[in-house]
Amino acid sequence: MKWFNKIFKNPWPYWIGGTLLAFLNIILLWTAGQAWRVTSGFLYWGCHILELCGFNPSSWYYFQLHKRSSVYKYDTFFNNEYTFINLGIILGALIASLIASQFSIKKIKNKKQFVFALVGGIIMGYGTRLAFGCNIGALFSAIPSLSLHGWIFGVFMFLGAGVGSIILIKYIL
Structure with missing residues:
Protein backbone atom coordinates (compact mmCIF):
# COMPACT_ATOMS: atom_id res chain seq x y z
CA MET A 1 0.00 0.00 0.00
CA LYS A 106 -20.25 22.62 -1.87
CA LYS A 107 -23.35 24.59 -1.11
CA ILE A 108 -24.13 27.65 -3.23
CA LYS A 109 -23.33 30.64 -1.04
CA ASN A 110 -25.96 33.03 -2.38
CA LYS A 111 -28.22 33.79 -5.35
CA LYS A 112 -25.72 36.22 -6.85
CA GLN A 113 -23.10 33.47 -7.07
CA PHE A 114 -25.66 31.19 -8.74
CA VAL A 115 -26.66 33.85 -11.30
CA PHE A 116 -23.02 34.66 -12.14
CA ALA A 117 -22.23 30.96 -12.55
CA LEU A 118 -25.28 30.41 -14.76
CA VAL A 119 -24.61 33.45 -16.97
CA GLY A 120 -20.91 32.59 -17.14
CA GLY A 121 -21.71 29.02 -18.17
CA ILE A 122 -24.05 30.20 -20.93
CA ILE A 123 -21.46 32.66 -22.24
CA MET A 124 -18.76 29.98 -22.16
CA GLY A 125 -21.02 27.53 -24.00
CA TYR A 126 -21.79 30.10 -26.67
CA GLY A 127 -18.09 30.94 -26.94
CA THR A 128 -17.16 27.30 -27.49
CA ARG A 129 -19.42 27.16 -30.51
CA LEU A 130 -17.93 30.39 -31.91
CA ALA A 131 -14.39 29.06 -31.39
CA PHE A 132 -15.31 25.52 -32.47
CA GLY A 133 -14.17 24.16 -29.16
CA CYS A 134 -13.14 24.81 -25.61
CA ASN A 135 -9.61 24.99 -24.27
CA ILE A 136 -9.19 21.31 -25.14
CA GLY A 137 -10.23 21.34 -28.81
CA ALA A 138 -9.37 24.93 -29.65
CA LEU A 139 -6.08 25.06 -27.73
CA PHE A 140 -4.72 21.72 -26.48
CA SER A 141 -5.46 19.81 -29.68
CA ALA A 142 -4.96 22.77 -32.06
CA ILE A 143 -1.45 23.86 -31.08
CA PRO A 144 0.20 20.44 -31.60
CA SER A 145 -1.57 20.34 -34.97
CA LEU A 146 0.33 23.56 -35.81
CA SER A 147 -2.92 25.48 -36.19
CA LEU A 148 -2.67 29.27 -35.91
CA HIS A 149 -6.14 29.50 -34.39
CA GLY A 150 -4.90 27.59 -31.33
CA TRP A 151 -2.35 30.29 -30.54
CA ILE A 152 -4.89 33.08 -31.09
CA PHE A 153 -7.36 31.24 -28.88
CA GLY A 154 -4.69 30.90 -26.18
CA VAL A 155 -3.94 34.63 -26.10
CA PHE A 156 -7.59 35.57 -25.80
CA MET A 157 -8.29 32.79 -23.30
CA PHE A 158 -5.69 34.25 -20.94
CA LEU A 159 -7.04 37.78 -21.51
CA GLY A 160 -10.55 36.52 -20.75
CA ALA A 161 -9.35 34.77 -17.60
CA GLY A 162 -7.81 38.06 -16.45
CA VAL A 163 -11.01 40.02 -17.06
CA GLY A 164 -13.06 37.27 -15.42
CA SER A 165 -10.80 37.35 -12.36
CA ILE A 166 -11.23 41.11 -12.03
CA ILE A 167 -15.03 40.75 -12.26
CA LEU A 168 -14.96 37.90 -9.74
CA ILE A 169 -12.93 39.89 -7.22
CA LYS A 170 -14.90 43.10 -7.71
CA TYR A 171 -18.46 41.78 -7.73
CA ILE A 172 -18.55 38.37 -6.09
CA LEU A 173 -15.85 38.06 -3.45
Missing part, protein backbone atom coordinates in the same frame (compact mmCIF):
# COMPACT_ATOMS: atom_id res chain seq x y z
CA LYS A 2 3.01 2.28 0.34
CA TRP A 3 3.41 2.42 -3.43
CA PHE A 4 -0.24 3.53 -3.75
CA ASN A 5 0.27 6.37 -1.26
CA LYS A 6 3.54 7.33 -2.93
CA ILE A 7 1.92 7.56 -6.37
CA PHE A 8 -1.52 8.92 -5.55
CA LYS A 9 -1.36 10.85 -2.28
CA ASN A 10 1.40 13.24 -3.33
CA PRO A 11 0.77 15.86 -6.03
CA TRP A 12 2.27 14.94 -9.37
CA PRO A 13 4.68 17.34 -11.08
CA TYR A 14 3.08 19.28 -13.95
CA TRP A 15 5.37 17.68 -16.52
CA ILE A 16 4.04 14.20 -15.66
CA GLY A 17 0.43 15.34 -16.02
CA GLY A 18 1.22 17.12 -19.29
CA THR A 19 3.06 14.09 -20.67
CA LEU A 20 0.17 11.78 -19.74
CA LEU A 21 -2.37 14.10 -21.36
CA ALA A 22 -0.29 14.33 -24.53
CA PHE A 23 0.10 10.54 -24.65
CA LEU A 24 -3.63 9.98 -24.12
CA ASN A 25 -4.42 12.56 -26.84
CA ILE A 26 -2.15 10.66 -29.25
CA ILE A 27 -3.90 7.37 -28.41
CA LEU A 28 -7.29 9.02 -28.95
CA LEU A 29 -6.18 10.47 -32.29
CA TRP A 30 -4.89 7.07 -33.35
CA THR A 31 -7.96 5.09 -32.26
CA ALA A 32 -10.81 7.55 -32.99
CA GLY A 33 -9.22 9.33 -35.95
CA GLN A 34 -9.72 12.77 -34.42
CA ALA A 35 -8.19 14.94 -31.75
CA TRP A 36 -9.58 15.33 -28.25
CA ARG A 37 -12.65 17.56 -28.08
CA VAL A 38 -15.08 17.94 -25.21
CA THR A 39 -17.77 20.50 -25.99
CA SER A 40 -18.83 18.82 -29.24
CA GLY A 41 -20.03 15.92 -27.12
CA PHE A 42 -22.11 18.27 -24.99
CA LEU A 43 -23.52 19.77 -28.20
CA TYR A 44 -24.58 16.29 -29.33
CA TRP A 45 -26.05 15.54 -25.90
CA GLY A 46 -28.04 18.77 -26.00
CA CYS A 47 -29.30 18.04 -29.52
CA HIS A 48 -30.46 14.57 -28.52
CA ILE A 49 -32.27 15.98 -25.46
CA LEU A 50 -33.92 18.69 -27.59
CA GLU A 51 -35.02 16.07 -30.10
CA LEU A 52 -36.63 14.06 -27.31
CA CYS A 53 -38.51 17.25 -26.35
CA GLY A 54 -39.85 17.60 -29.89
CA PHE A 55 -37.41 20.18 -31.33
CA ASN A 56 -35.52 19.80 -34.62
CA PRO A 57 -32.03 21.26 -34.07
CA SER A 58 -30.77 20.03 -37.46
CA SER A 59 -32.90 22.72 -39.12
CA TRP A 60 -31.36 25.53 -37.05
CA TYR A 61 -29.15 28.16 -38.65
CA TYR A 62 -25.99 27.07 -36.80
CA PHE A 63 -26.14 23.53 -38.15
CA GLN A 64 -27.07 24.68 -41.64
CA LEU A 65 -24.32 27.32 -41.74
CA HIS A 66 -21.56 24.98 -40.63
CA LYS A 67 -22.94 21.88 -42.30
CA ARG A 68 -23.15 20.39 -38.84
CA SER A 69 -26.18 18.31 -39.64
CA SER A 70 -23.62 15.48 -39.49
CA VAL A 71 -24.40 15.63 -35.77
CA TYR A 72 -27.20 13.29 -36.66
CA LYS A 73 -24.99 10.66 -38.22
CA TYR A 74 -25.12 9.15 -34.73
CA ASP A 75 -28.33 7.16 -34.46
CA THR A 76 -28.37 6.99 -30.70
CA PHE A 77 -26.96 8.78 -27.70
CA PHE A 78 -24.47 5.98 -27.06
CA ASN A 79 -23.50 5.52 -30.72
CA ASN A 80 -21.24 8.53 -30.32
CA GLU A 81 -17.57 8.49 -29.36
CA TYR A 82 -17.96 11.84 -27.59
CA THR A 83 -20.38 10.31 -25.09
CA PHE A 84 -17.74 7.83 -23.99
CA ILE A 85 -14.97 10.42 -23.97
CA ASN A 86 -17.00 12.84 -21.83
CA LEU A 87 -18.23 10.10 -19.49
CA GLY A 88 -14.60 8.98 -19.17
CA ILE A 89 -13.52 12.52 -18.29
CA ILE A 90 -16.26 12.86 -15.68
CA LEU A 91 -15.55 9.44 -14.18
CA GLY A 92 -11.77 10.02 -14.28
CA ALA A 93 -12.12 13.39 -12.53
CA LEU A 94 -14.32 11.79 -9.88
CA ILE A 95 -11.82 8.97 -9.29
CA ALA A 96 -8.89 11.41 -9.18
CA SER A 97 -10.64 13.65 -6.64
CA LEU A 98 -11.58 10.65 -4.51
CA ILE A 99 -8.02 9.28 -4.57
CA ALA A 100 -6.65 12.70 -3.61
CA SER A 101 -9.30 13.05 -0.86
CA GLN A 102 -10.43 16.30 -2.48
CA PHE A 103 -14.03 15.40 -3.33
CA SER A 104 -16.67 17.59 -1.76
CA ILE A 105 -20.09 18.93 -2.59
Whole structure:
Protein backbone atom coordinates (compact mmCIF):
# COMPACT_ATOMS: atom_id res chain seq x y z
CA MET A 1 0.00 0.00 0.00
CA LYS A 2 3.01 2.28 0.34
CA TRP A 3 3.41 2.42 -3.43
CA PHE A 4 -0.24 3.53 -3.75
CA ASN A 5 0.27 6.37 -1.26
CA LYS A 6 3.54 7.33 -2.93
CA ILE A 7 1.92 7.56 -6.37
CA PHE A 8 -1.52 8.92 -5.55
CA LYS A 9 -1.36 10.85 -2.28
CA ASN A 10 1.40 13.24 -3.33
CA PRO A 11 0.77 15.86 -6.03
CA TRP A 12 2.27 14.94 -9.37
CA PRO A 13 4.68 17.34 -11.08
CA TYR A 14 3.08 19.28 -13.95
CA TRP A 15 5.37 17.68 -16.52
CA ILE A 16 4.04 14.20 -15.66
CA GLY A 17 0.43 15.34 -16.02
CA GLY A 18 1.22 17.12 -19.29
CA THR A 19 3.06 14.09 -20.67
CA LEU A 20 0.17 11.78 -19.74
CA LEU A 21 -2.37 14.10 -21.36
CA ALA A 22 -0.29 14.33 -24.53
CA PHE A 23 0.10 10.54 -24.65
CA LEU A 24 -3.63 9.98 -24.12
CA ASN A 25 -4.42 12.56 -26.84
CA ILE A 26 -2.15 10.66 -29.25
CA ILE A 27 -3.90 7.37 -28.41
CA LEU A 28 -7.29 9.02 -28.95
CA LEU A 29 -6.18 10.47 -32.29
CA TRP A 30 -4.89 7.07 -33.35
CA THR A 31 -7.96 5.09 -32.26
CA ALA A 32 -10.81 7.55 -32.99
CA GLY A 33 -9.22 9.33 -35.95
CA GLN A 34 -9.72 12.77 -34.42
CA ALA A 35 -8.19 14.94 -31.75
CA TRP A 36 -9.58 15.33 -28.25
CA ARG A 37 -12.65 17.56 -28.08
CA VAL A 38 -15.08 17.94 -25.21
CA THR A 39 -17.77 20.50 -25.99
CA SER A 40 -18.83 18.82 -29.24
CA GLY A 41 -20.03 15.92 -27.12
CA PHE A 42 -22.11 18.27 -24.99
CA LEU A 43 -23.52 19.77 -28.20
CA TYR A 44 -24.58 16.29 -29.33
CA TRP A 45 -26.05 15.54 -25.90
CA GLY A 46 -28.04 18.77 -26.00
CA CYS A 47 -29.30 18.04 -29.52
CA HIS A 48 -30.46 14.57 -28.52
CA ILE A 49 -32.27 15.98 -25.46
CA LEU A 50 -33.92 18.69 -27.59
CA GLU A 51 -35.02 16.07 -30.10
CA LEU A 52 -36.63 14.06 -27.31
CA CYS A 53 -38.51 17.25 -26.35
CA GLY A 54 -39.85 17.60 -29.89
CA PHE A 55 -37.41 20.18 -31.33
CA ASN A 56 -35.52 19.80 -34.62
CA PRO A 57 -32.03 21.26 -34.07
CA SER A 58 -30.77 20.03 -37.46
CA SER A 59 -32.90 22.72 -39.12
CA TRP A 60 -31.36 25.53 -37.05
CA TYR A 61 -29.15 28.16 -38.65
CA TYR A 62 -25.99 27.07 -36.80
CA PHE A 63 -26.14 23.53 -38.15
CA GLN A 64 -27.07 24.68 -41.64
CA LEU A 65 -24.32 27.32 -41.74
CA HIS A 66 -21.56 24.98 -40.63
CA LYS A 67 -22.94 21.88 -42.30
CA ARG A 68 -23.15 20.39 -38.84
CA SER A 69 -26.18 18.31 -39.64
CA SER A 70 -23.62 15.48 -39.49
CA VAL A 71 -24.40 15.63 -35.77
CA TYR A 72 -27.20 13.29 -36.66
CA LYS A 73 -24.99 10.66 -38.22
CA TYR A 74 -25.12 9.15 -34.73
CA ASP A 75 -28.33 7.16 -34.46
CA THR A 76 -28.37 6.99 -30.70
CA PHE A 77 -26.96 8.78 -27.70
CA PHE A 78 -24.47 5.98 -27.06
CA ASN A 79 -23.50 5.52 -30.72
CA ASN A 80 -21.24 8.53 -30.32
CA GLU A 81 -17.57 8.49 -29.36
CA TYR A 82 -17.96 11.84 -27.59
CA THR A 83 -20.38 10.31 -25.09
CA PHE A 84 -17.74 7.83 -23.99
CA ILE A 85 -14.97 10.42 -23.97
CA ASN A 86 -17.00 12.84 -21.83
CA LEU A 87 -18.23 10.10 -19.49
CA GLY A 88 -14.60 8.98 -19.17
CA ILE A 89 -13.52 12.52 -18.29
CA ILE A 90 -16.26 12.86 -15.68
CA LEU A 91 -15.55 9.44 -14.18
CA GLY A 92 -11.77 10.02 -14.28
CA ALA A 93 -12.12 13.39 -12.53
CA LEU A 94 -14.32 11.79 -9.88
CA ILE A 95 -11.82 8.97 -9.29
CA ALA A 96 -8.89 11.41 -9.18
CA SER A 97 -10.64 13.65 -6.64
CA LEU A 98 -11.58 10.65 -4.51
CA ILE A 99 -8.02 9.28 -4.57
CA ALA A 100 -6.65 12.70 -3.61
CA SER A 101 -9.30 13.05 -0.86
CA GLN A 102 -10.43 16.30 -2.48
CA PHE A 103 -14.03 15.40 -3.33
CA SER A 104 -16.67 17.59 -1.76
CA ILE A 105 -20.09 18.93 -2.59
CA LYS A 106 -20.25 22.62 -1.87
CA LYS A 107 -23.35 24.59 -1.11
CA ILE A 108 -24.13 27.65 -3.23
CA LYS A 109 -23.33 30.64 -1.04
CA ASN A 110 -25.96 33.03 -2.38
CA LYS A 111 -28.22 33.79 -5.35
CA LYS A 112 -25.72 36.22 -6.85
CA GLN A 113 -23.10 33.47 -7.07
CA PHE A 114 -25.66 31.19 -8.74
CA VAL A 115 -26.66 33.85 -11.30
CA PHE A 116 -23.02 34.66 -12.14
CA ALA A 117 -22.23 30.96 -12.55
CA LEU A 118 -25.28 30.41 -14.76
CA VAL A 119 -24.61 33.45 -16.97
CA GLY A 120 -20.91 32.59 -17.14
CA GLY A 121 -21.71 29.02 -18.17
CA ILE A 122 -24.05 30.20 -20.93
CA ILE A 123 -21.46 32.66 -22.24
CA MET A 124 -18.76 29.98 -22.16
CA GLY A 125 -21.02 27.53 -24.00
CA TYR A 126 -21.79 30.10 -26.67
CA GLY A 127 -18.09 30.94 -26.94
CA THR A 128 -17.16 27.30 -27.49
CA ARG A 129 -19.42 27.16 -30.51
CA LEU A 130 -17.93 30.39 -31.91
CA ALA A 131 -14.39 29.06 -31.39
CA PHE A 132 -15.31 25.52 -32.47
CA GLY A 133 -14.17 24.16 -29.16
CA CYS A 134 -13.14 24.81 -25.61
CA ASN A 135 -9.61 24.99 -24.27
CA ILE A 136 -9.19 21.31 -25.14
CA GLY A 137 -10.23 21.34 -28.81
CA ALA A 138 -9.37 24.93 -29.65
CA LEU A 139 -6.08 25.06 -27.73
CA PHE A 140 -4.72 21.72 -26.48
CA SER A 141 -5.46 19.81 -29.68
CA ALA A 142 -4.96 22.77 -32.06
CA ILE A 143 -1.45 23.86 -31.08
CA PRO A 144 0.20 20.44 -31.60
CA SER A 145 -1.57 20.34 -34.97
CA LEU A 146 0.33 23.56 -35.81
CA SER A 147 -2.92 25.48 -36.19
CA LEU A 148 -2.67 29.27 -35.91
CA HIS A 149 -6.14 29.50 -34.39
CA GLY A 150 -4.90 27.59 -31.33
CA TRP A 151 -2.35 30.29 -30.54
CA ILE A 152 -4.89 33.08 -31.09
CA PHE A 153 -7.36 31.24 -28.88
CA GLY A 154 -4.69 30.90 -26.18
CA VAL A 155 -3.94 34.63 -26.10
CA PHE A 156 -7.59 35.57 -25.80
CA MET A 157 -8.29 32.79 -23.30
CA PHE A 158 -5.69 34.25 -20.94
CA LEU A 159 -7.04 37.78 -21.51
CA GLY A 160 -10.55 36.52 -20.75
CA ALA A 161 -9.35 34.77 -17.60
CA GLY A 162 -7.81 38.06 -16.45
CA VAL A 163 -11.01 40.02 -17.06
CA GLY A 164 -13.06 37.27 -15.42
CA SER A 165 -10.80 37.35 -12.36
CA ILE A 166 -11.23 41.11 -12.03
CA ILE A 167 -15.03 40.75 -12.26
CA LEU A 168 -14.96 37.90 -9.74
CA ILE A 169 -12.93 39.89 -7.22
CA LYS A 170 -14.90 43.10 -7.71
CA TYR A 171 -18.46 41.78 -7.73
CA ILE A 172 -18.55 38.37 -6.09
CA LEU A 173 -15.85 38.06 -3.45
